[in-house]
Amino acid sequence: MQKVRRVISVIVQNEAQVLARVSGLFAGRGYNIDSLTVATIPNSDMSHMTIVTRGSSRVMEQIIKQLHKLIPVYKVIEHDSMVEKEMVLVKFPIQKGENIAAIQALFEAYNGGIVNASEEVLIAMAADESHRINHCIDASQVFSPSEIVRSGVVAMER
Amino acid sequence: MKISGAQMVCEAIIAEGAKYVFGYPGGAIMNVYDEIYKQNGFEHILTRHEQAAVHAADAYARVSGEVGVAMVTSGPGFTNAVTGLATAYMDSIPMVVISGQIPVSLIGTDGFQEVDAVGISRPCTKHNYLVKSIEDLPRILKEAFYIARSGRPGPVLVDIPKDITSEIAEFKYPDSVNIPTYKPSYNGNNRQIKKAVEAILQAKKPLLYIGGGAVLSNAYEIIREFAKVTGIPAVETLMARGVMGDSNELHIGMPGMHGNYASNMAMSETDLLISLGARFDDRVTGKLSEFAKYADIIHIDIDPANIGKIVDVDYPIVGDVRIVVGKMLDALKDKVNKERYQVWRDLLKRYNEVHPLTYQDSDEVIKPQWVVERIGELVGEDATVTSDVGQHQMWAAQFFPFSRPRQWVNSGGLGTMGFGLPAALGAKMADPSKTVINITGDGSILMNIQELVTAAENGIAVVNVMLNNHFLGMVRQWQTFFYEKRYSETDLSYQPNWKMLTEACGGVGYDVTTKEEFDEALKDAIKQNKVAFINVAVDRFENVLPMVPAGGALYNMMLEYKER
Incomplete structure (x- = not known):
């Protein structure tokens, strides 16, 4: 299956463990993260993560759904036009x-x-x-x- | 009101309405146990192993529909609980597990009985918390119960350092929960529901594929109604046994690796598969490219991540099965024509006549399937049946006449050997009016055999029926079929004296080698008001059939095993 580069933005509650929860989804499935940045969103208790990864579309769809499922995840944005x-x-x-x-x-x-x-x-x-x-x-x-x-x-x- | 963290834990458990906590004390959780001693809002059941405590809480939840509660200490207490967490996670069971942790200031120093509980449990809990401040504790406890029971249920771990449970602070248990990042949706998209209803009206061979979610959402009444009104036949997975009721003529059977012929053919030939809280487990689908090849798929699930995970879905509906099926039924009621599916129903009925679930009974040796059937005849509706994992589990699922949901308690997803006995305890606590029968095997039972002591101490009268083939039977079966009979490490001929073992623990034991003895033993065991253990010597080489070999297509069932 063709692996495509994906850029995913994840808006999360800024709290302990949240990075581990997100990266754990990738690790547990054996997928690598090419790059990951995290910083707090000004004037909020949320943080913005930008994750670059590679995977087939089925895998990416599943990862995005699993990300949504994490309790401290507020929003997952995957868009072609970034x-x-x-x-x-x-x-x-x-x-x-x-x-x-x-x-x-x-x-x-x-x-x-x-x-x-x-x-x-x-x-x-x-x-x-x-x-x-x-x-x-x-x-x-x-x-x-x-x-x-x-x-x-x-x-x-x- | 100012109280200690330990008191807060007890207050929260009481406020959530939990009647029982299953657990095992230890250093880091002692403050809470001290408060448990002083309170009388709930009863604590001391198991003899933390894994058993979690399984018991899990089964309590499965039978009662309430959130199960377990409590363990830090380090090894917690790691022993992990199998229980993973078991509940795979089967989406609402549960809160409270673990002690070493004091906040010592975390990360390799302290005595320290282990990273939230790190270890992250992939096998719905959510978990490490409490770092007493101010957070009331909110976290409230959230833990809410998260465990809402949406797709699951286990939640709350890891509480010892200094937090001794600290004193203002306590007010929150009335409500506000987690902006967690809003499960229950109602289903009306437009999608409408489309699905149209598809049902167009279909010729629709099939209800009922999964564990139907049990969890208490949807059985509406599903039975839906089947009755529409005339659509149903198969139910291992996790959904009892939803339709086996005497229901629209109930075709259980599909999958050890499903019956008609169910697997129904899955293969349907033109519209209506999944109600099922998740297309590999043990159900067989070879994916051949699975439900001719069908459009309606997938109703509260967890969006389940939809499209395994198969492509034509009508995805995110919502609670009970609510969505109710809406579909309202929309279909006046339009549906039961006659439309008559040919389909007749076909499936014919399949069941040609290849019913069956076995070759014997006068020389007890067949394990006979034992299960016999329990069904003698106890039937009065029984809650728990099981361990292996051949006996499949025979129980195949041959017990289930009549209601929550009657059948087993570790379907994780397949945890050792689940059965502690689960039987939890099941009995949840509904003492039922006769709890743990159908187990000589492999599984030893993995939590110490719980005979818990049962005896607390007068929890459950009846263990062990189908004893002196083998790790399911693995032996695979070795027979696929490994040229090289019985590597599966011969369990060396065994304890079960009767003596049971009696040493304070129960009553029976050794059974004939049908007559079994009848007598079972009747007597049920009369005893204590834990009973019936060791039934069964045919050593009986196989679970039919069987779809792993990775095979569902319609390619091995109906009988022929020596090669």
Whole structure:
């Protein structure tokens, strides 16, 4: 069965165990989560989770129903038309500063720039769609990054 | 009113109307047990193992329809209870289990008798709570009972650290529950119901496929009425035995792996399968691609996650079976023509005549099926029947003449050996007017045999009838059929002296090898006002038939076993 990439938003009661309840549904069925972000929703006692995963449509339908069934889950949104953004932080060693301008230019092309610099390293940031973040990381390989941290996707219905 | 957390637990149990708590004390739950000692709002039944406490509470719920309550301590007390939780979870039984936990400040330090109870029970409870503050306790207790009994019922665990039960705080038990994220829907979508009704009117070979949900929602009267008015025949699953009543001529039988021929053919040939609180278990469907191949499917279930989980559904209806069937009946009453399904009914009747559920009786040795039939003849409607898991369970389901729902108590989903005896205790407490017969096997019974002591101590008069084939029978059957008779670890010839064992525990025991002895033993056992145990030596190699081999199509039943 064909596995399709899915982005699911889950609105949950912000309480202990809720992340374990949600991730447990995936774990118990042997499905991997590609990325997961959680943060509280301003002025509420709810949190917003964005989960990126892969699975056949029957499996995804079942997971979504099971998510609905969890007591602290308020809402599950799975939509084809989502605005998705992801952030990446990339650390580069500085060798005599020769690449700083090139790195800056690269990350500006991906809605970012240099966010921190010291004598030995600089850290650049990009915020864009996931596939563009992939490109950005590929392109930055020539500068020999020493560390890459992705945030995972956050998504919002159009 | 300021009271301790332990008192709050007792007050909540009383406020929820629970008459019995089944449990076992220990360090972390001692504060609550101290309050249990002081109160007289409910009775505590001390089982001899935590698993048994949970099974007893579970069976109490199954027979009474109320929420069962069990109580255990932390660590091993809790882990022993997990099998009970999982059993209740699989069969959607409303239950609240209260477990002690080590003090909040020690949680996570590998304290004595510490285990992550909410972590372990998460996948086998409907919901669970770790109480972190006494202020939350009244609300959590209220929610636990509400969640257990509402929507699709299920077990809820409340894990309470010891310092919370000793702490004193203001107590007011909430009148109502407000969980914004949990709103079960009961009524069914009227447009979907209308469509389903149209489909029924168009169908030629409709079939009611009744599951455990029909029992849980107390829908049996409306379902019997629905069948009577429409003339639509019905099959009922292992979990729904008794809903139609076996004497009902529209009752075709039980479908599935050990279902009768007519039921499985009905499932295979129907053109409209009307699922009432059933969940298309693999033991019922057989090979999915061949299952109900010619049928459109109406699926009525209170749990949306059940709909479309196994099979694609044409008419999904999320709602309570009792309410939805009531609405469908109202819509159908004046339109339906019973004659329309006459040919279909005749066909199924013919199937039952050609291949009835049967067995070859013998004069040399007692056949296990005969024992079940005989219990039916001698006790019948007066009986509540519990069972363990294995061949005896299937024979009980096949051959006992069930006449009402909640008459039959078994672990259908999880298939928990050792369920029967503690379940019999819970069943007897729930309805003492009935004769409780635990039909068990020589494998299962030893898994909770210690409960003979509980039964004897409390004068809980239940009758255990053990179909003794000196085998782990169901596994032996599979080894005969599919493993070339390599009887790996299934020969249980080495056995205790059952009569002595029972009598040592304070019950009355019988060893039976003939039909006459069985009749005498059963009659005598029922007269005794204490726990009884009838060890019936039965044919060692009897098989449960018909059988649909795992993964096979329902219509390919093995009706008899031929030596190869």
